[in-house]
Amino acid sequence: MNSTYFENMGENVKNKLKKCGKNVKIYPFAKIINPSLVEIDDNSQIDDFTFINAGGGIKIGKYVHIASFTSVIGRGKLIMEDFSGLSTGCRIITVEEDYSGGSLTNPCVPMKYRTLYPGGFVKICKHAVLGTNTIVHPNVTIGEGAATGSNTLVIKDLEPWTIYVGSPAKKLKERSKDLLKLEKDFYNEGKSD
Numbered sequence: 700m701n702s703t704y705f706e707n708m709g710e711n712v713k714n715k716l717k718k719c720g721k722n723v724k725i726y727p728f729a730k731i732i733n734p735s736l737v738e739i740d741d742n743s744q745i746d747d748f749t750f751i752n753a754g755g756g757i758k759i760g761k762y763v764h765i766a767s768f769t770s771v772i773g774r775g776k777l778i779m780e781d782f783s784g785l786s787t788g789c790r791i792i793t794v795e796e797d798y799s800g801g802s803l804t805n806p807c808v809p810m811k812y813r814t815l816y817p818g819g820f821v822k823i824c825k826h827a828v829l830g831t832n833t834i835v836h837p838n839v840t841i842g843e844g845a846a847t848g849s850n851t852l853v854i855k856d857l858e859p860w861t862i863y864v865g866s867p868a869k870k871l872k873e874r875s876k877d878l879l880k881l882e883k884d885f886y887n888e889g890k891s892d
Contacts, residue, residue, distance in 0.1 A: 717738045722742045729750075729751075735753075737756075739759045743764070744764050750772075752772050754772070757778075758776075775793030780825040782826045784827075793819045797816065824843040839857075846862045848863070
């Protein structure tokens with residue numbers, strides 16, 4: 700393979716990002732399309748075999764982890780706030796396409812023959828964590844501290860500090876806020892460098 704194949708992968712992509720904080724780790728087989736639309740803050744990590752298409756822009760906060768085999772696709776925006784995370788195999792879809800039959804579909808077809816729903820975004824708030832193989836559809840906010848179990852389908856906003864499971868996502872129970880005390884200790888001990 701030629702060197703251009705790897706230019707948007709791993710550490711090679713860091714100098715192309717809109718912003719790259721301190722101690723950011725992007726593993727060699729993580730691929731980022733449109734890196735000039737991506738901001739990654741300090742101490743965040745993107746694991747191998749992750750595919751990210753920055754479409755409408757991506758902003759990743761501090762101490763964010765994106766695990767292997769995760770994909771972020773679409774022409775919308777993604778915001779991941781501090782201490783949030785995507786477990787292995789998550790799918791974040793930032794824009795929906797019309798599959799009703801009134802237009803052609805898929806990215807190989809010129810845009811004049813396709814219909815995309817405008818304004819796509821996904822926001823994953825501070826301390827939210829998505830379990831393995833969670834799928835998130837566009838125009839959704841994952842509230843602060845919310846969590847999902849494996850194979851959860853998120854098609855509407857998730858309330859803060861609540862655990863969800865199922866397809867579609869249903870409330871399971873409240874999530875403890877004890878980690879906020881740990882965060883405070885973490886910062887007080889100077890670990891935020």
